[in-house]
Amino acid sequence: MTFLDVKNVTHHFFKEQQVATALENVNFSVGAGEFVSFLGPSGCGKSTLLSLLAGLLTPTAGEIQFAGDVEIGYMLQQDFLFPWKTIEENVALGLTLLKRENHDIVDELLEQFELAHTKKLYPPQLSGGMRQRIALARTLAVKPTLLLLDEPFSALDFRSKLSLENFVSETLKQFSTTTILVTHDISEAIAMSDKVFIFSARPGTILKSFIIPQEIRELTPFDARNAPAFQVLFQEIWEELDTDEY
Amino acid sequence: MNIDQLQQQYNEQRRQEKRKIFAFQFVILIGLLLLWEVTTHFRILDPLIFSSPRAVGSMFIAKISDGSLFPHIAITMFETVVGFILGTLFGTLLAISLWSSKTFADVMDPYLVVLNAMPKVAIGPIILVIFGPNMLAVLVMGVLISVIISTLVIFSAFQQVNENYVKVMQLFGASKYETFRHVILPASTPTIISTLKVNVGLSWVGVIVGEFLVSSSGLGYLIISGFQVFNFTLVFLALLIIIVLATIMYKGVEMIERKVLEKQ
Numbered sequence: 001m002t003f004l005d006v007k008n009v010t011h012h013f014f015k016e017q018q019v020a021t022a023l024e025n026v027n028f029s030v031g032a033g034e035f036v037s038f039l040g041p042s043g044c045g046k047s048t049l050l051s052l053l054a055g056l057l058t059p060t061a062g063e064i065q066f067a068g069d070v071e072i073g074y075m076l077q078q079d080f081l082f083p084w085k086t087i088e089e090n091v092a093l094g095l096t097l098l099k100r101e102n103h104d105i106v107d108e109l110l111e112q113f114e115l116a117h118t119k120k121l122y123p124p125q126l127s128g129g130m131r132q133r134i135a136l137a138r139t140l141a142v143k144p145t146l147l148l149l150d151e152p153f154s155a156l157d158f159r160s161k162l163s164l165e166n167f168v169s170e171t172l173k174q175f176s177t178t179t180i181l182v183t184h185d186i187s188e189a190i191a192m193s194d195k196v197f198i199f200s201a202r203p204g205t206i207l208k209s210f211i212i213p214q215e216i217r218e219l220t221p222f223d224a225r226n227a228p229a230f231q232v233l234f235q236e237i238w239e240e241l242d243t244d245e246y
Numbered sequence: 247m248n249i250d251q252l253q254q255q256y257n258e259q260r261r262q263e264k265r266k267i268f269a270f271q272f273v274i275l276i277g278l279l280l281l282w283e284v285t286t287h288f289r290i291l292d293p294l295i296f297s298s299p300r301a302v303g304s305m306f307i308a309k310i311s312d313g314s315l316f317p318h319i320a321i322t323m324f325e326t327v328v329g330f331i332l333g334t335l336f337g338t339l340l341a342i343s344l345w346s347s348k349t350f351a352d353v354m355d356p357y358l359v360v361l362n363a364m365p366k367v368a369i370g371p372i373i374l375v376i377f378g379p380n381m382l383a384v385l386v387m388g389v390l391i392s393v394i395i396s397t398l399v400i401f402s403a404f405q406q407v408n409e410n411y412v413k414v415m416q417l418f419g420a421s422k423y424e425t426f427r428h429v430i431l432p433a434s435t436p437t438i439i440s441t442l443k444v445n446v447g448l449s450w451v452g453v454i455v456g457e458f459l460v461s462s463s464g465l466g467y468l469i470i471s472g473f474q475v476f477n478f479t480l481v482f483l484a485l486l487i488i489i490v491l492a493t494i495m496y497k498g499v500e501m502i503e504r505k506v507l508e509k510q
């Protein structure tokens with residue numbers, strides 16, 4: 001079942017001096033419950049595409065269609081927790097604004113993320129990995145049906161990144177949330193996704209898509225990295241991006 | 247020696263250091279007063295112009311006991327506190343209205359620049375004519391002098407709030423008011439508090455100048471009237487009281503600042 005359909009989307013940024021074309025003729029679709037990743041050179045318009053999907057920007061041309069109502073959760077490139085609010089208040093932010101205040105959801109999430117003890121603390125008192133998890137909790141608290149993740153693990157050290165990948169993958173399977181992940185890390189894309197889209201340099205357009213084989217999908221992101229099929233796919237995507245002057 | 251003892255030793259050293267500094271400060275104060283007394287006593291400085299600590303002291307006691315000083319102190323304090331609060335409040339409200347409409351902010355920009363550059367005390371006589379020679383004119387003066395600069399500083403703090411925090415709010419469908427309440431205001435609180443400190447000083451300037459002009463009551467009036475009858479003991483008395491009160495107010499605001507910032 002198609003959950004999201006993007007048709008011929010083009011986006012220009014208008015400035016006084018010039019027009020920058022960020023995206024050109026982007027076409028793809030995502031099925032319900034699928035996890036897809038975007039890979040592409042820096043500045044090719046991946047974050048722009050997420051902003052378009054989230055409704056922060058309106059595409060200059062083309063259409064974005066959702067099957068029915070969607071609640072979008074968008075996790076920005078950095079955590080952007082509010083330092084003047086406690087962890088608890090940060091996680092509850094979306095619920096507060098949508099007038100659906102519910103302490104049980106917040107407590108449950110914090111419990112599940114093993115961060116219940118940080119409830120009354122403030123973001124600067126937490127480590128980068130913890131803050132990233134809180135930002136994810138804040139995004140998930142409103143129970144989004146479409147989750148947009150913009151390089152959520154890029155600021156983390158390798159170990160925290162791997163453990164957080166496992167954690168996110170597990171959590172999202174439970175919620176069966178449709179997810180789009182933007183990343184620069186080919187391994188991460190393969191290990192976490194069902195499908196990987198490769199973008200060209202700016203103006204970004206989809207060059208190729210890779211379906212991740214079932215044998216990799218079944219494994220946790222950490223174990224997936226050791227699967228035999230993983231290396232083959234990594235090589236293929238690497239070469240694709242190489243010709244793309246990555 | 248164990249760690250506890252070392253810690254105690256360290257604290258003891260710190261306390262001694264502090265006591266030493268305080269002693270120096272106290273000696274300087276006494277020295278200045280003595281110098282003032284001696285130079286005027288031996289007429290190195292003209293006592294008619296520079297008065298003397300003893301003269302100021304005895305006038306202070308006389309005016310306290312006949313009750314003629316207190317009303318002036320009360321009036322000036324009231325005007326300064328009200329001018330300070332209103333100046334900051336109006337400044338904040340103006341900054342909010344500028345923030346809430348980009349068009350309004352762009353339109354107002356040149357006017358704010360001009361108003362800010364203009365020396366506010368220069369329009370004192372006009373204010374006096376408009377509001378009459380009463381307390382209202384003094385209050386207007388006290389407010390006017392701080393309101394524009396507060397507006398500009400607070401508005402620029404609003405604008406400097408990381409736009410990604412605002413984006414987070416947009417993603418949750420927040421209204422402009424909610425964005426203000428949850429992001430803009432808390433993010434700018436430190437700036438607003440630091441304008442408070444500046445405004446304490448500015449309000450004193452505005453109020454004293456206002457009292458010079460209105461010339462009916464208050465410590466500024468005492469300075470002007472003392473000057474007119476060449477009673478410089480009165481001028482120094484009023485001046486010293488202003489210094490003490492302004493310092494107390496400034497320290498009070500500093501305490502509020504610490505309290506608020508601690509909470510954040």
Ligand SMILES: Nc1ncnc2c1ncn2[C@@H]1O[C@H](COP(=O)(O)OP(=O)(O)OP(=O)(O)O)[C@@H](O)[C@H]1O
Pocket residue numbers: 013014020021022041042043044045046047048049202
């Ligand atoms: N608000 C904006 N105004 C003008 N140009 C913009 C704006 N936002 C992005 N761009 C331009 O659009 C292009 C795509 O930007 P975008 O942030 O989407 O890239 P990205 O693929 O997410 O890059 P990265 O991987 O480095 O995060 C870039 O060339 C950028 O300069």
Ligand SMILES: [Mg+2]
Pocket residue numbers: 046047048077150
């Ligand atoms: Mg980006």
